[in-house]
Amino acid sequence: MMDIAIYSLVDDMVSKAGTEGVVEYWLRVGESYAERMGKEAYVGWPAFNVAMKEGRTSLTVEGEVNVLTDLAIIDKDGDVIGYVYALKTCPMAPTMRRYISRIGPIPDSDTDVADSYNNRIRDSAVSNYCITHQKFREVAANNITVAKQALECLQLANKGMTGDVKMVPENLARINVDERHIKSILRSASCVFALIVKGKSAGEEIIE
Amino acid sequence: MAENIESNPFVDVSVYLFFEDISDKQGVEGFTNYMVGQAQSLAKSVPEEEYETWDDFASAVVSGESVFSSFESIEQISKCGFVTNICPFSKAIGEYIKRIGNFNPVHIEATDHYNHTIQPSAAHSACMMHQTYRREVAKRITVGGKPLQYAQIGAKAYTGEIALPPESWKKVLLEKAGISETQGFMEMRENSCLYLLYVEG
Numbered sequence: 001m002m003d004i005a006i007y008s009l010v011d012d013m014v015s016k017a018g019t020e021g022v023v024e025y026w027l028r029v030g031e032s033y034a035e036r037m038g039k040e041a042y043v044g045w046p047a048f049n050v051a052m053k054e055g056r057t058s059l060t061v062e063g064e065v066n067v068l069t070d071l072a073i074i075d076k077d078g079d080v081i082g083y084v085y086a087l088k089t090c091p092m093a094p095t096m097r098r099y100i101s102r103i104g105p106i107p108d109s110d111t112d113v114a115d116s117y118n119n120r121i122r123d124s125a126v127s128n129y130c131i132t133h134q135k136f137r138e139v140a141a142n143n144i145t146v147a148k149q150a151l152e153c154l155q156l157a158n159k160g161m162t163g164d165v166k167m168v169p170e171n172l173a174r175i176n177v178d179e180r181h182i183k184s185i186l187r188s189a190s191c192v193f194a195l196i197v198k199g200k201s202a203g204e205e206i207i208e
Numbered sequence: 209m210a211e212n213i214e215s216n217p218f219v220d221v222s223v224y225l226f227f228e229d230i231s232d233k234q235g236v237e238g239f240t241n242y243m244v245g246q247a248q249s250l251a252k253s254v255p256e257e258e259y260e261t262w263d264d265f266a267s268a269v270v271s272g273e274s275v276f277s278s279f280e281s282i283e284q285i286s287k288c289g290f291v292t293n294i295c296p297f298s299k300a301i302g303e304y305i306k307r308i309g310n311f312n313p314v315h316i317e318a319t320d321h322y323n324h325t326i327q328p329s330a331a332h333s334a335c336m337m338h339q340t341y342r343r344e345v346a347k348r349i350t351v352g353g354k355p356l357q358y359a360q361i362g363a364k365a366y367t368g369e370i371a372l373p374p375e376s377w378k379k380v381l382l383e384k385a386g387i388s389e390t391q392g393f394m395e396m397r398e399n400s401c402l403y404l405l406y407v408e409g
Binding site: 001002003004005006007008009011012013025026028029030032033036037061062063089091092093094095098102103104107129132133136 | 214215216217218219220221222223224225226228229230242245246247249250253254255275278279280296297300307308309334337338341
């Protein structure tokens with residue numbers, strides 16, 4: 001029942017704090033959720049990918065993830081710097097289905113909050129919940145090391161309940177993966193992301 | 209019985225954290241107000257229902273066909289006495305503890321605030337949402353043309369603590385439910401929530 005509360009809570013919050021206020025709340029929730037999960041260290045990519053497949057990492061608390069080991073991301077020196085992963089089912093999907101079946105249509109505030117995020121921060125949310133979910137992944141990834149190197153999560157694409165798709169072109173370019181390839185992965189997944197060594201890219205290294 | 213769609217605990221836990229974030233900004237009172245307010249909004253969104261007889265209503269509730277039992281499995285123990293065996297928040301509470309650890313103390317503070325300012329019936333912060341939802345959704349149901357009334361008798365927290373009304377209320381409520389105090393305790397051993405549903409007159 002707790003999950004169902006999201007829609008009425010967001011509706012209430014929008015009327016009191018505005019869509020921007022709700023975006024800020026969701027960003028903080030994603031951050032604190034990930035921070036409270038703690039840190040993890042893996043000796044190398046094979047160990048990390050096994051943990052992802054078995055659902056043992058903080059990143060897999062959201063649901064089952066396909067580890068696309070055929071999509072290794074390689075830097076200019078030919079070293080593997082990360083992989084692409086696909087979340088099979090959006091964690092919000094059961095809540096949406098339940099809300100629609102028991103209560104009615106999803107309130108407009110869901111889209112309003114997502115639009116506020118898309119217009120101001122990054123055009124990658126298909127529902128208001130994507131805001132906290134994507135932030136959670138980004139912060140959780142920073143708390144994981146593979147071969148003593150911190151990770152970075154790059155949101156690549158996601159698909160909404162009605163089939164609308166959001167792509168993040170700058171992240172696709174950074175790992176040098178074609179948009180059509182990601183779309184084909186989205187046929188059997190709801191969210192696609194890459195985990196790479198922080199600061200690296202398929203081309204030149206990014207210096208922060 | 210309606211299809212039971214299980215929520216993803218990832219979402220459940222994040223909602224608890226959302227409320228905690230609200231309490232950081234607006235204190236325990238803000239936490240309580242938001243929890244109560246959103247349960248009121250949620251209840252106002254559900255379709256209205258009308259039943260000709262009490263038996264029709266009770267049967268719809270027990271079979272999960274009424275909006276009153278949208279989120280929980282309810283049993284009837286007497287004409288007006290009803291119980292919920294498993295708290296619909298127990299999974300989310302368990303996942304929070306498993307993933308994050310001890311509950312943030314603000315949940316206890318908010319529960320106390322609710323018990324002192326609204327009514328002494330909550331065993332956990334989630335009870336504030338649940339009981340408000342029940343109270344508001346009852347207003348959307350009529351039985352024989354009369355509005356349904358709801359009163360909480362007992363609620364059990366995941367720690368085993370039971371929230372009960374003051375002695376004077378408890379006696380009246382149990383009497384109206386048609387169960388003795390001993391029966392009430394027996395029910396609370398087996399169930400998470402005991403309450404009264406009735407129509408006036």
